[in-house]
Amino acid sequence: MTRIKCCGMTRVDDAVLAARLGVDAIGLVFTARSRRQVGLAQARDIVESLPPFVATVALFMDDEASLVERVLEQVRPSLLQFHGEETDPWCAQFGHPFLKALAMGEGAAGLSRRHDYPHAVGLLLDGHARGEAGGSGKAFDWSLLPPVREKPLIVAGGLGPGNVAEAVRMARPWAVDVASGVESAPGIKDPARLEAFVRAVRAVDAE
Numbered sequence: 243m244t245r246i247k248c249c250g251m252t253r254v255d256d257a258v259l260a261a262r263l264g265v266d267a268i269g270l271v272f273t274a275r276s277r278r279q280v281g282l283a284q285a286r287d288i289v290e291s292l293p294p295f296v297a298t299v300a301l302f303m304d305d306e307a308s309l310v311e312r313v314l315e316q317v318r319p320s321l322l323q324f325h326g327e328e329t330d331p332w333c334a335q336f337g338h339p340f341l342k343a344l345a346m347g348e349g350a351a352g353l354s355r356r357h358d359y360p361h362a363v364g365l366l367l368d369g370h371a372r373g374e375a376g377g378s379g380k381a382f383d384w385s386l387l388p389p390v391r392e393k394p395l396i397v398a399g400g401l402g403p404g405n406v407a408e409a410v411r412m413a414r415p416w417a418v419d420v421a422s423g424v425e426s427a428p429g430i431k432d433p434a435r436l437e438a439f440v441r442a443v444r445a446v447d448a449e
């Protein structure tokens with residue numbers, strides 16, 4: 243079964259709906275470079291609103307270690323996710339499981355960096371260019387995913403209810419990740435689009 247992560251949550255109601263629809267993980271963006279930035283108190287409210295077995299992922303992009311530490315202490319996310327030029331030892335210093343995002347804007351060059359992150363528990367392949375923020379709505383060529391996968395691969399970037407089935411069929415990823423494709427505005431999820439997204443993934447899983 244393809245897992246689903248819905249990123250850029252800023253409202254309790256959206257997170258609760260996502261959990262009810264069967265979303266496996268929600269993303270909370272802490273970097274100031276994001277239009278979906280969430281504060282610590284709001285993030286804690288969102289995490290506390292979720293039922294068991296829904297994972298919470300805290301996102302950063304070349305932020306200070308002190309911010310990551312504050313989030314770990316006050317929000318207690320299940321996983322960290324790093325979107326910038328952070329190195330493997332830098333990401334691993336927190337002793338907390340992490341995903342590393344690889345910018346796929348330059349295609350296979352992005353994928354070749356997967357070997358640089360031996361401590362990552364998974365790699366999130368995102369369609370934006372290197373140096374750009376995520377949540378861009380840009381897709382990449384899903385046929386680039388290698389047949390042999392040393393770690394779980396998460397496909398992100400430009401997914402929505404209309405194309406996620408094709409992405410899953412082509413790439414057979416561990417998980418798909420969506421932000422802008424299920425929004426009415428940055429950080430505001432659209433219930434109908436979110437439901438259609440989950441349905442589309444479950445339908446292709448059942449084929």
Ligand SMILES: O=C(O)c1ccccc1NCC(=O)[C@H](O)[C@H](O)COP(=O)(O)O
Binds near residue numbers: 279325401
């Ligand atoms: O979403 C953001 O604003 C963001 C900013 C800076 C770093 C990462 C960010 N989001 C990361 C995600 O995991 C997104 O879900 C992923 O980039 C896919 O976004 P989209 O193409 O909009 O579905």
